[in-house]
Every structure is written in C-alpha cells, then in structure tokens.
Amino acid sequence: MELLTLRKKVKSDNNTSSVMTTTNEIETTVEKKETSRVRMEARNLTIKYGTNVAVRNLSMPIYNEKVTALVGPSGCGKTTFLRSLNRMHDLTKSASITGEVLLDGNDIYDPKVNPVTIRRKIGMVFQKPTPFPTMSIYDNVVAGLKLVGIRDRKLLNEVCEIALTQAALFDEVKDRLNAPGGSLSGGQQQRLSIARALAIKPEVILMDEPTSSLDPKSTMKIEDLIVELKKKYSIVIVTHNLAQAARISDYSAFMYLGDLVEYGKTKKIFQNPEDKRTEEYLTGKFG
Numbered sequence: 152m153e154l155l156t157l158r159k160k161v162k163s164d165n166n167t168s169s170v171m172t173t174t175n176e177i178e179t180t181v182e183k184k185e186t187s188r189v190r191m192e193a194r195n196l197t198i199k200y201g202t203n204v205a206v207r208n209l210s211m212p213i214y215n216e217k218v219t220a221l222v223g224p225s226g227c228g229k230t231t232f233l234r235s236l237n238r239m240h241d242l243t244k245s246a247s248i249t250g251e252v253l254l255d256g257n258d259i260y261d262p263k264v265n266p267v268t269i270r271r272k273i274g275m276v277f278q279k280p281t282p283f284p285t286m287s288i289y290d291n292v293v294a295g296l297k298l299v300g301i302r303d304r305k306l307l308n309e310v311c312e313i314a315l316t317q318a319a320l321f322d323e324v325k326d327r328l329n330a331p332g333g334s335l336s337g338g339q340q341q342r343l344s345i346a347r348a349l350a351i352k353p354e355v356i357l358m359d360e361p362t363s364s365l366d367p368k369s370t371m372k373i374e375d376l377i378v379e380l381k382k383k384y385s386i387v388i389v390t391h392n393l394a395q396a397a398r399i400s401d402y403s404a405f406m407y408l409g410d411l412v413e414y415g416k417t418k419k420i421f422q423n424p425e426d427k428r429t430e431e432y433l434t435g436k437f438g
Contacts, residue, residue, distance in 0.1 A: 284333030338369025
C-alpha cells in the first residue's frame with residue numbers, strides 16, 4: 152500500500168512538473184512574441200533645450216498595434232519625448248538630442264536619414280485640431296500627398312475616402328467634401344486632422360492630448376477611433392486624463408521631471424505600480 156501511494160505521488164509530482172514546464176514555455180513564448188513586435192524603441196534618449204534637460208536617459212519600447220500612453224504632471228517631458236519620435240525637434244534651434252530612436256531597428260537620427268521621410272512614416276496629431284481653415288475638407292485630407300507631387304485624381308479620391316472612413320468621418324462629410332475644413336465642429340476637425348495623418352499611410356501615429364479641447368461626446372468618438380486604429384497602427388498618446396489612459400492604452404509610461412519613472416502594461420501600472428511616485432501621482436497626491 153505504501154509503495155502504491157508513493158507511485159501515485161511520484162506520478163502526481165511528474166504531472167505537476169509537466170504542467171509547470173508547459174506554463175513556463177508558454178510564458179517564454181509570449182515574452183518572445185511581445186519582444187518581436189517592437190515597432191519603435193528609445194535608447195538612452197536625452198533631450199536638452201540649451202542647458203535645460205527636458206528628458207533624461209530614457210529607454211522604452213513601443214509595441215506594434217498597441218496604444219502606449221504617456222502620463223505625468225505638466226512639464227515632465229511627455230510632449231518633448233513624443234515630438235522626438237518623429238524628429239520635430241529638428242525645427243528647434245536650441246534643442247539637442249543624444250541617444251537613439253529606432254524605427255524597425257533603424258535609428259531615425261542617423262545623419263543619412265531624411266527627416267521628411269520619417270515624418271511620413273510617423274504621423275502627428277496635435278492637441279488642438281489643425282485643419283487648414285480655408286482649404287476644403289477634401290484638400291485637407293490629401294494635402295500631404297500633393298506636397299510630395301501626387302496629382303492622380305483617381306488615387307487622391309480613393310485615399311481621401313479611405314482616410315475619412317478610417318477616421319470615422321466620411322459618412323458625416325461625404326456630401327460636402329468641398330466645404331472648408333474650418334466649417335466643421337471641433338470634434339470633426341480633430342478627426343479630419345487624424346484623416347490627414349492617415350492619408351500618408353504612416354506606420355506609427357503620435358497624438359498629443361488629442362481630446363483635451365473636445366466635449367465628452369467628441370472625446371468618446373476619438374477614443375473609439377483610437378481603439379479601432381490600433382488594429383493597424385502603433386499609437387503613442389500623451390494624455391493628462393488618467394481615466395482615458397486606463398480605458399484605451401495597452402502600455403503606460405509615467406514620467407516625472409524628465410525621467411521615465413515606470414513603464415509597463417497599463418493594467419499593472421494602474422493597479423499595482425512598483426514606484427511610490429507612480430502610486431502617488433495616480434492617486435492624486437500630486438500633479
């Protein structure tokens with residue numbers, strides 16, 4: 152009887168070991184799969200304006216077909232970091248950048264890389280809607296294509312409809328594409344700005360507080376749109392709205408005084424942060 156009991160225990164232990172091994176293999180596979188899906192990556196990135204350090208030695212990945220939210224109090228470096236991801240600081244004389252920003256493994260700050268090419272691959276949507284007010288809705292959407300010399304009307308028509316559809320705006324404006332972009336409501340103008348970014352077929356979309364100036368109904372439409380767009384694009388969003396970050400992002404990065412304090416999956420960051428500063432910010436003790 153004792154021998155039989157021992158054999159059963161050994162068999163049970165072996166099954167448990169097998170299950171644990173399988174679980175570990177699955178976890179390892181998931182980790183490898185996640186790592187292989189990195190679309191962009193910042194490595195030891197430091198950004199200065201003159202002698203003022205705005206972002207300090209920041210390293211983090213941006214995953215493909217995921218939403219990454221940048222959160223933190225005003226002045227912590229969120230927008231500065233966001234703008235570095237498509238070389239917008241090239242336009243600021245006092246700005247200097249060290250470190251790397253990789254897109255599909257290639258450094259976008261390599262001297263051989265054309266910044267205009269980078270901005271076509273990495274689109275930007277700003278805090279306030281930025282349609283060209285006197286330009287038609289149609290011309291707003293295809294402006295980027297015309298800028299690089301595309302004049303094929305059939306192609307422009309197709310791109311315009313696809314981009315407006317992706318931005319959940321086509322049905323609302325399809326009968327007035329020649330109307331000025333400035334005639335749209337604030338929420339519609341922001342979706343028009345998103346359509347313009349989508350028209351150039353980017354790989355990554357950067358959004359700097361895209362709903363901060365919108366009413367709750369328009370905000371909800373933009374959030375729904377972001378969730379839909381991540382099926383095709385990598386999205387990085389700056390937001391002061393912590394509830395919004397919790398609703399729509401897959402990963403979150405908490406920044407404070409130019410430092411990346413904590414980065415990880417949004418659920419983990421919001422429910423069980425590792426750094427006390429993260430917890431204090433998320434619970435409203437500062438910021």
